[in-house]
Amino acid sequence: EVQLVESGGGLVQPGGSLKLSCAASGFTFSDHYMDWVRQAPGKGLEWVGRIRKKANSYTTEYAASVKGRFTISRDDSKNSLYLQMNNLKTEDTAIYYCTRDGYSFDYWGQGTLVTVSS
Amino acid sequence: DIQMTQSPSSLSASVGDRVTITCRASQGISGWLAWYQQKPEKAPKSLIYAASNLQSGVPSRFSGSGSGTDFTLTISSLQPEDFATYYCQQYNNYPFTFGPGTKVDIK
Numbered sequence: 001e002v003q004l005v006e007s008g009g010g011l012v013q014p015g016g017s018l019k020l021s022c023a024a025s026g027f028t029f030s031d032h033y034m035d036w037v038r039q040a041p042g043k044g045l046e047w048v049g050r051i052r053k054k055a056n057s058y059t060t061e062y063a064a065s066v067k068g069r070f071t072i073s074r075d076d077s078k079n080s081l082y083l084q085m086n087n088l089k090t091e092d093t094a095i096y097y098c099t100r101d102g103y104s105f106d107y108w109g110q111g112t113l114v115t116v117s118s
Numbered sequence: 119d120i121q122m123t124q125s126p127s128s129l130s131a132s133v134g135d136r137v138t139i140t141c142r143a144s145q146g147i148s149g150w151l152a153w154y155q156q157k158p159e160k161a162p163k164s165l166i167y168a169a170s171n172l173q174s175g176v177p178s179r180f181s182g183s184g185s186g187t188d189f190t191l192t193i194s195s196l197q198p199e200d201f202a203t204y205y206c207q208q209y210n211n212y213p214f215t216f217g218p219g220t221k222v223d224i225k
């Protein structure tokens with residue numbers, strides 16, 4: 001069974017940093033691109049970024065709203081995906097989901113809440 | 119960026135009704151469109167990929183069609199567990215973008 005479990009969310013002040021993790025199981029993690037998607041409270045879904053697999057040099061893509069502040073990485077030996085978030089803004093407050101990039105975003109984690117507030 | 123619109127933004131329907139949701143892209147995306155279902159306080163669930171392909175385990179009452187800029191999601195006979203919000207998403211161009219959602223509730 002495919003499972004994606006996010007962790008690392010919490011309350012952080014504007015300008016602060018936070019690193020989210022996503023533990024994957026039930027599939028060959030290294031074979032898949034992975035993405036982060038977020039959802040602000042009561043709002044719709046927003047794609048954050050993608051990381052490709054080793055065969056594609058682990059290259060990344062980002063939404064303009066986070067480019068230069070967020071970094072996606074992965075550790076295939078640990079079946080883990082990461083999202084390093086720096087210089088956080090109040091508008092980054094959201095539930096952050098990790099998703100498997102298969103046939104579209106075919107599996108999603110349960111999400112982790114990030115609240116940016118003073 | 120490609121803008122995705124959905125109509126209607128919400129609808130009320132009864133169990134057994136046929137429901138159709140429309141999604142439009144601001145430019146052509148070939149068939150690179152997905153549909154997701156989200157229930158309150160839950161993560162989205164993938165329903166359809168590549169415009170018309172059902173994800174494994176998704177009931178056959180769900181179907182998708184379209185290409186280019188215009189797409190539809192149809193639920194042939196609405197069931198109690200289908201009351202949720204539905205999102206379309208294009209993955210033809212970066213940044214990937216989602217529609218604003220269509221909330222389906224009970225009439």
